[in-house]
Amino acid sequence: MRDNQNIDIDKLELASPRKRMQAFVIDDILISLLTMVLLWDQISAVDADFANVLLLMNGAFVQVLFLKLIYQTFFIWYYGATIGKIIVKIRVIREDNFGSVDFVTSLMRSASRIVSESVFYLGFFLAFYTEGKQTLHDKIAKTLVVNG
Secondary structure, three states: OOOOOOOOHHHOOEOOHHHHHHHHHHHHHHHHHHHHHHOHHHHHHOOOOHHHHHHHHHHOHHHHHHHHHHHHHHHHHHHOOOHHHHHHOEEEEEOOOOOOOOHHHHHHHHHHHHHHHHOOOHHHHHHHOOOOOOOHHHHHHOEEEEEO
């Protein structure tokens, strides 16, 4: 449910790297499970060997990236948080007015997040060195992650 609630700026608190990491792990597990469900027919057709399943999942690399893009974009735009962020009680807001993230901003953030992941997660390390604890994708999309 899109919310354009009034935000009490005095109560805004940046999310800790620990909470962000927890949300990241939850979201990646969900994406992996969803990928396995979508590829179940192919997974069940190969030997139950773990290495074969990994090879199959690696073969679906582009589909997984597209799934991540859709997942991140939709949930950040519509709810202000992915399922992982909702569970750990953090959310994404715009840095200019502390309001909800629009669709284009969410898409830009999601696409640049995939780039950050693809380059050894280097874009994520910016959160440790920036005043707003912003990752590369937060910087590009001009967003902040706050306790929700």
